[in-house]
Amino acid sequence: MKILLVEDDALLAAEIAKALRAENFALDHAANGEDGQHLGETETYDAVVLDLGLPKRDGIAVLQAWRAEGRTVPVLILTARDGWSDKVAGFKAGADDFLVKPFRVEELVIRLRALVRRATAHGANRVVCGPLTYDSGLGTFERDGLPLKLTGLEWRVLSCLILRKDGVVPRGQLIERVYDGDADVDSNSVEVIITRLRRKIAPARIEGVRGHGYRLMPGEAV
Numbered sequence: 099m100k101i102l103l104v105e106d107d108a109l110l111a112a113e114i115a116k117a118l119r120a121e122n123f124a125l126d127h128a129a130n131g132e133d134g135q136h137l138g139e140t141e142t143y144d145a146v147v148l149d150l151g152l153p154k155r156d157g158i159a160v161l162q163a164w165r166a167e168g169r170t171v172p173v174l175i176l177t178a179r180d181g182w183s184d185k186v187a188g189f190k191a192g193a194d195d196f197l198v199k200p201f202r203v204e205e206l207v208i209r210l211r212a213l214v215r216r217a218t219a220h221g222a223n224r225v226v227c228g229p230l231t232y233d234s235g236l237g238t239f240e241r242d243g244l245p246l247k248l249t250g251l252e253w254r255v256l257s258c259l260i261l262r263k264d265g266v267v268p269r270g271q272l273i274e275r276v277y278d279g280d281a282d283v284d285s286n287s288v289e290v291i292i293t294r295l296r297r298k299i300a301p302a303r304i305e306g307v308r309g310h311g312y313r314l315m316p317g318e319a320v
Contacts, residue, residue: 099144099214099257100124100275104134104160105176106152110199114147117203121237122253123210124278131155138164142274143171144214147206148193150177150184158191165192172213174206211235214261227263228302228316234261241299248298251276255291259304259314268311 101123105111111127118125126141128134131152138146138160150157161173174195175188185196195209215234225232231240239246239256248256254276259267272288292304292312305313 099210099254100126100142101210102134102137102141102143102146102171103127104131104137104146104152104157105149106130107149114203114206117207118210119250121207122250122257124254124276126278129153131157131160135160135163138169138171139167142271144217144275145172145174145210147174147176147210150175150188158187161188161191161193170217172217174209174213176201207237208235211237225260225263227260227314230256230260230299230302230314230316232257232260241302246298248295251287251291252295252298255288256295256299256314259312263314263316266307266310266313270311272311 101118103111103114103118103125105114105127106129108129111129115125115127126137126143128137132154134148134152135155148157148161152160157175161175164171164173172194173192174197175193176197176199177184177188178199188196194213197206197209211234225234229242230246231243232238237253237257239248239253255272258272258275269288276288296304301317303315303317305315307313
């Protein structure tokens with residue numbers, strides 16, 4: 099899953115980024131409202147963490163602009179203000195969730211997973227595809243009831259596929275969601291990850307759809 103973090107506090111942004119990457123999220127960061135709004139308009143994200151008190155353009159204005167353009171990406175707002183009026187303004191602007199500073203980064207991770215799960219129409223914590231089970235609350239995979247060991251990139255690809263199981267995920271969308279925005283991506287890197295995953299998840303399979311992308315299927319082809 100790929101997250102956009104819009105936060106001007108460098109220390110807090112670094113702490114959040116470290117925690118999210120440790121949980122296998124890909125991440126882009128903007129330190130002001132103008133840059134954050136631009137990224138939200140030009141890149142694809144599974145969720146956004148948006149501070150309210152931003153330089154150049156405040157978070158409410160950024161969120162209002164996204165929603166006016168029809169962008170439905172889940173947005174979790176951060177603020178140092180504990181006033182009810184700020185929460186009301188945030189939700190009226192289109193926020194999906196709210197955290198008041200200071201907060202535990204672990205709670206932020208849990209809330210982000212819940213937002214992404216709801217946005218992909220999987221209300222339950224556990225998503226099953228053949229022998230695979232994904233616990234979106236914990237961010238863990240099992241194969242036939244046993245923990246499945248994955249690298250960070252493998253986890254990102256497989257979580258993207260299982261949350262859209264039976265549907266085709268375009269190759270470009272996988273790259274966008276798997277890699278940080280400033281990553282140097284080799285043209286064959288996704289194929290290498292897919293090949294490794296196919297060996298790990300059998301009899302579930304990842305099907306290549308020529309000219310479109312990949313989809314996760316529960317068992318062997320008939």
